[in-house]
Amino acid sequence: MPATAPAWDPAQYLRHADHRARPFADLLARVPDLPGDPPRIADLGCGPGNATALLAGRWPTARITGYDNSPRMLDRARQYEGPTSGGGHLDFAHADARTWSPDEPLGLLVSNATLQWVPGHVDRLPDWIDRSAPGGTLAFQVPGNFDAPSHRLMRELAHSRRWRNRLAGVLRHDDAVLTPEAYLAHLTATGCTADVWETTYVHLLEGEDAVLDWVKGTGLRPVLAALDDDPAARDTFVEEYRTVLRAAYPAGPHGTPFPFRRVFAVARRPERS
Template identity: 65%
Template sequence: MTDSTWDPAQYLRHAGHRARPFTDLLARVPDPPADPARPLRVADLGCGPGNVTAVLADRWPAARITGYDHSEQMLAEAQAYAGAHLDFAHADLTTWTPAETYDVIVSNAALQWVPGHLDAFPAWLDGLAPGGAFAFQVPHNIDAPLHALMRELGDTPRWKNRLAHVLRHEDSVHAPAVYLDRLARLGCETDVWTTTYHHVLQGEDPVLDWVKGTGLRPVLTALADDPDSREAFTAEYRDLLRKAYPPHDYGTILPFRRLFAVARKGA
């Protein structure tokens, strides 16, 4: 996964908007077959600060649930949700494979940070019990202004040498048909769809505030040792976002397309 320094407080500033896609995903995840010999086992890959992992405990209160994340900052925040059936552990999703059998494996807005994640699907599905579900959602808007403008700015002479290698590019998320084909060929009954949310954000420069918690993190990390440059890039990017996402009396609209997949392993 990308080596960025994550800020849980910044990420959670838009927690309601960010959690809604996970709720929509979870509504389409079927209950796995019950095994009277053991409790359900659930993994959340890229659990972040743990707030949506806790939603899994509401859905399956008797299950043993583990949230995995690469960020120590996020895991520290997530510990507030830990309990008898819910825990958190460090994992790099570029190398993680199930060490036990899971009934449900979910991932919320994390796989876009995992290069080659399609190649991980066979091992993850091998760790899934028959009839179990693998479900994820990822941003599907790499062509949207908030990403395109960041890449264009990062590719200018002032920033190219320092930032070109840290920005997400078009291949970080694949087309819906690619995920459908890969999961179907692995023997899963698969449902893939996209949804565009129109978030109405409040406050000054709310789109910049949003992206500071996610897509801008690699830039902020790369420039962390140079506060002046970090501030200069942020100011240039802010001005571009103001033109792309003008405010209205009721707030600023951020259209945000997401891709969802639910794959049920054959029984």
């Protein structure tokens, strides 16, 4: 985890909900049929729950639990709790992905844009697969854009002479996620059948300083938390960052194009050992 854990703001995160949900839908489209009647599903890092609710549409009889370590995110997510239209059930619970393990075999463990916040998350994969039901699936997607201007410029500014004493060690580095090839190697080493791919979305964002608005909901959160006790410094950093983002992502006549690479993995455990 970063030196300063991000304080999540569900409203800010949901400002780009449609764009953020699309990779989750693309991930689910590659998940095969699940074992169990009804299937047992866990969403690790469920955030405000809007994406978790999509699971009930795909598997209407499933028992689904969304897990997150942010009380504010969980409070927002609980609006989706209760019986689902197909006879299943959806609920939410607190958990930390660094230590969490399922307490029963799962038909599906899914994680959407969460594992990049978990240092060493690749070491958790064998345990999660081991605790899946035979024929169960582990599916996740993580941002693969840590070398993009949005993240690179943020790190450069944080490491500049003006900010390094305040922000050293706060931000994640470009090794926060693995390459697709590395994920494939780790997943197949567990005996799973694995499908790993990458996609670069070109989001067309609306509004002024749209890329800044996006990262305020995710990647910039550790900086905002680290400077929370000094609003003047926080505002100064944001303004400096705004300036370099405007140059890196110029607005067009119909919005601001924002390329965003993501890495996907779907690993299915054999039905028999």
